[in-house]
Amino acid sequence: MPLITYLEAIRQALFEEMEADERVFVMGEDIGAYGGAFKVTEGLHEKFGDARVVDTPISESAIVGSAIGASYMGMRPVCEIQFIDFIACCFDMLTNFAATSRYRNGAGVPIVVRGPCGGGVGGGPFHSLNPEAYFLNTPGLKMVEPATAYDAKGLLKAAIRDDDPVLYFEHKFLYRRIKDEVPAGDVVVPIGKAAVRREGSDLTIITFGAMVHTAFDAAAALAGDGVQAEVLDLRTLAPLDRDAILASVAKTNRALLLYEARRTGGIGGELAAIIAEEAFEYLDAPIVRVASEDVPVPYAPPLEAAFLPSVDKVVDAAKKLVQY
Amino acid sequence: MPLITYLEAIRQALFEEMEADERVFVMGEDIGAYGGAFKVTEGLHEKFGDARVVDTPISESAIVGSAIGASYMGMRPVCEIQFIDFIACCFDMLTNFAATSRYRNGAGVPIVVRGPCGGGVGGGPFHSLNPEAYFLNTPGLKMVEPATAYDAKGLLKAAIRDDDPVLYFEHKFLYRRIKDEVPAGDVVVPIGKAAVRREGSDLTIITFGAMVHTAFDAAAALAGDGVQAEVLDLRTLAPLDRDAILASVAKTNRALLLYEARRTGGIGGELAAIIAEEAFEYLDAPIVRVASEDVPVPYAPPLEAAFLPSVDKVVDAAKKLVQY
Amino acid sequence: MPDKPILNADEWRIADPDRPSEQLSREQLLEMYYFARLAREVEERLVVLFRQSKVIGGLYRSLGQEGESVATAYALERRDAVLPLIRNMGALMTMGVRPIEIFRQYMARGTSNSRGRDLNIHIVHLPDADADEPVIVGPISMLGDSIPVAAGIAMGARMRGRPRVAMAWIGDGATSTGAFHEGMNFAAVQKIPLVVVAEDNKYAYSKPIARQMAIRRIDERAASYGIAHELVDGNDMLAVYDAARVMVERARAGEGAQLLGVDTMRMQGHAQHDDARYVPKALLDAWTAKDPLRQFRGVLNDRGAAHDRELDDIDKMAKDYAAREAEAAASEPLPDPASVVRGVYADDPYTVPKLEFVRSPFAGSPGLKTRPTPEAVAGDDT
Amino acid sequence: MPDKPILNADEWRIADPDRPSEQLSREQLLEMYYFARLAREVEERLVVLFRQSKVIGGLYRSLGQEGESVATAYALERRDAVLPLIRNMGALMTMGVRPIEIFRQYMARGTSNSRGRDLNIHIVHLPDADADEPVIVGPISMLGDSIPVAAGIAMGARMRGRPRVAMAWIGDGATSTGAFHEGMNFAAVQKIPLVVVAEDNKYAYSKPIARQMAIRRIDERAASYGIAHELVDGNDMLAVYDAARVMVERARAGEGAQLLGVDTMRMQGHAQHDDARYVPKALLDAWTAKDPLRQFRGVLNDRGAAHDRELDDIDKMAKDYAAREAEAAASEPLPDPASVVRGVYADDPYTVPKLEFVRSPFAGSPGLKTRPTPEAVAGDDT
């Protein structure tokens, strides 16, 4: 099977879905002949032309708003937000228009809004965000974030075929750093299903995106000390796979929530609430969060390193947790 | 002491702060001679004129953006968002510009953004929101929401005097329904301090805003059944008063999180995480959330009633909790 | 605000026999009158229901604006797309929405298009591709958001090979929003067949238009985009129809987005709770004299299209129809509270009542294919 | 894109002796040249640092745009406010920002204005009310957001009784954002002394301006707001100065917001990683011939203001200065990781290094009070 990068996997999903379904088209800034800021859409314009690769003005609300309209007409738009940080500029359109449409009038909005998220590359406060928590209180939206190239392809295909609006966060740190064997053709990872990436008995690290790899490294280090960490990759952030979360915590009795966004008000809160409400019986220790510091994402490498969760931070927290 | 409504208390705070400090001014839609959609700013224009009561075009981003600029020049703008739901239209300006400014360059942004939140009045999906969770993952912002007329005045004064951007949510259901004895003149309720509104030993209901009154009614009903609920009114939603939360849970050993926003991704998550992380030892039962259903706010009264948390729902949840 | 509403003098003038309105049959003229009257009567009935506390939340009138609302929509084909605002009752009537749908919405009935989940004219109709029906996408409350969505509807329809012109209405105040700007610019760059009707009704809530924009003519809101724009007397129904029809045809012909400014007046407060004391009485009086329905009666008289007696009959028909529809809606149930959690995502198939459409009693005329074909007079539909 | 850049022919023409630039002294002309050259040399030095991987993240050049950037800022008074974008290095040099501040920012030093927390020219300077210094508010990355903030700065300064003109630069692409629209309209309605410089540099990242807007002249972006607007040849520094000066004076006189379109060209890719192969070579060649610095040398020669030898000396001075500043910055420390959590809220007083300002070696001239007063030649500041 071909070994492809996370980025190539995204491109492949777009390419295949556009080939298979003429209703699918992409829109966004610089995604045409240029191929996008990260070259995710490279080659699409050549193959599908202006009609299905719509290079837009710098207007995130118009991108998402017109995608909503086009989806009403039966199209399946995939919008690229050049850096996912700029999703703040269409927050209203997403949370108020797209998310409520089906509930209000039965008018589904099958759009995908995708873009590069995450830090670790010196992007500074406005090119490094992990915005999932902004949208977690908005029913009607789905959110996914792959950690592997395989999932990158499979989740994007699932998102495009989904009949509801899906925010697809792709972690820019993983774009060219992660490679997987990914089959050509249909690879669909169902939305709403988490995956146990590593079995363990002593604690569960619940995470997603780039932090899955941090969790792996931490788990490896912990294994050296005789601690067996289970790594649960959420993959879908809304709606959360409660069953998988609860099953793993029921097994390990300890939960470490690892996410790259700022700690306060992050998705770890929702996870903690689910566990503390529904798996309380199983808990042998506090629920621990390892996340970024509660500050804007700083730019200088030493600051960003201090800001982000790290293998060491995870190992430390995990050790305390198992010793509790 | 004069008995005034929640709404009058807000108006009084604006009036007094504008009188006391010429740097304070208000801006927003229809807040001039008309006095605002809910008449909160009534009389201000007559007293302070166009220069300090700026009636703006329908441009939430311009309102907040220009407030940021004016605050850089030493002014203390208080922005009204006609319904707080429209804060989605300036989400970017708030989270990216205002919230990060001090951290990035030491440039404080002493603005207040206030507006009516909350449901219970048949406002439908776009005139009923409780948006606190949208902003909880954004360090640099503060958020408050009063439950009483006294706090409405005192928190607004504190917000205006605060050197950082403060989102001030005023619950429209309380505007004319709640009256308190509120002294004229300086009443300042410190930001960051919760208040125990009712002492109890069996569980803590942690809540804020209109739900404080729901909690009171539930506590009264519970007391009839011999259950003593403590009611903790958060008042400030960011930064949370961790000490007060932990102290109360340490005392009652049971936490019920009550908030009017949608359950998933709401502030209850953050509260649960704090408690499950730092007060685990004290917990005798799962942490329970009572909140709205995970749907857009529905319009028809029977739907909205089913959607919102109610006294019955709180009582039921509390009983289960104490019987756990 | 403008010195004098203008029409695009290059292409036609009011007196020009090539005016599109010259092509309208007598039945069509009567139909336009009927729709405008029906819009007014539906709203009058809503006022009654409002006073009876049967309307949930606010009630927003289009009194004085029914003419422009009808005449712009009348310029469309039946399969085009409309994105009305709260004051475009006339457009909804013109597109054939059965009045009961409006009453159901305002009274939050479970039978309504939104099943009581959303307000007033927040309705959506996405017909099957082959159905001879309009696309209707009501607004969300966030002003301006309809414009990018409208652009997307017209773009998407074109992509699907079933082009439709999209018409979206926007208030003077709402043109100040960022969403308006982004949508207009997007439509211009993509040459989208979008016709935006910008309603200068002198106020945005309490604010006179001069506090909203520093231009003197609302149609200049299109100037930054390279979008063709004109301003028309919004209370002259035929002038509005003429201007709108030309723009719709241009859009359909691939000439890209168009903006029609209409000079009109909101004759009541922002909503029923607003006594609008901030509106100078002289201004109201001046516009009262220009009532679009009264003016249009004059036109119909002058053209020999109808006597006052006939028009009075239409008035009565509209009024009775509105009353019957209101009554029917009022007897329908509120939604079942248990349904509150249903239908958030596609995997919960929760059925939505399709909007009902009706044909006007005047729909039998040949000529423009803009109207629903005849089938029944209104009375039969209740 | 425009047929031919124009100046506002009503008020002055290039040959007009009343042109504001006719009032510029020899020192001022040389100073303008120096600032533009310094901007270029600072960026050239940044390229070196970038190649050495000392620049964190992207590097964005203003090659070819230094002239308009300097000449617009040169039209301001020293206490005015500037809101530059990434390509307004020239404006920053003109306002007297010491070059080391730029190097510190790009190399994320702990000594920088943002203490390594934010990128490139994201710097802020809010002087004490009495200080004879400019307000500088760098952008955030979200394009367009600077415009409402700029309007607020000018409004706030007016409210405080210490009026300042605010000048904000905006790219062709960024004019498509909702924030731009809302800010422009707000400034127009409030008659705010805001001068917006809209830079038509032919591209927004990879996108030619025709994919960004359907108007032919960028200054028409102001037409929807009733904001006075003009278009000027952006590579003719004196023409830019003239136009900008007139607008600044108008704004200061209470005539409200102004927009100056500049017709120029981005001579490199969007950032260093972008080879800009999408730009036709012929277009680049045509603009290479119009290099603003080369053109300005010609003007200085023609006016007898300076010989090439003198200008070469200035070039060398600027180059050496940039090199020294870069070197000094490079030796400064990165921020302390422990500081990462400091200074989020006011109650944690975490000190911010104030920006350093310098006076140019030509600052001794009388005349316009736009420049910092003389004090030291640049060399003394390192």
Ligand SMILES: Cc1ncc(C[n+]2csc(CCOP(=O)(O)OP(=O)(O)O)c2C)c(N)n1
């Ligand atoms: C983004 C946003 N801000 C504020 C409001 C509140 N609001 C509702 S209608 C209205 C006035 C609208 O005026 P205009 O656009 O002129 O339409 P008109 O009511 O005159 O038809 C306002 C301010 C809103 N709905 N959306």
Ligand SMILES: Cc1ncc(C[n+]2csc(CCOP(=O)(O)OP(=O)(O)O)c2C)c(N)n1
């Ligand atoms: C709201 C927003 N969307 C997208 C971007 C990504 N982006 C950064 S610069 C740029 C192009 C800007 O072009 P223009 O405004 O013409 O300025 P120029 O680079 O030509 O000086 C884009 C798309 C952004 N910074 N902000």
Ligand SMILES: [Mg+2]
């Ligand atoms: Mg209006």
Ligand SMILES: [Mg+2]
């Ligand atoms: Mg550009």
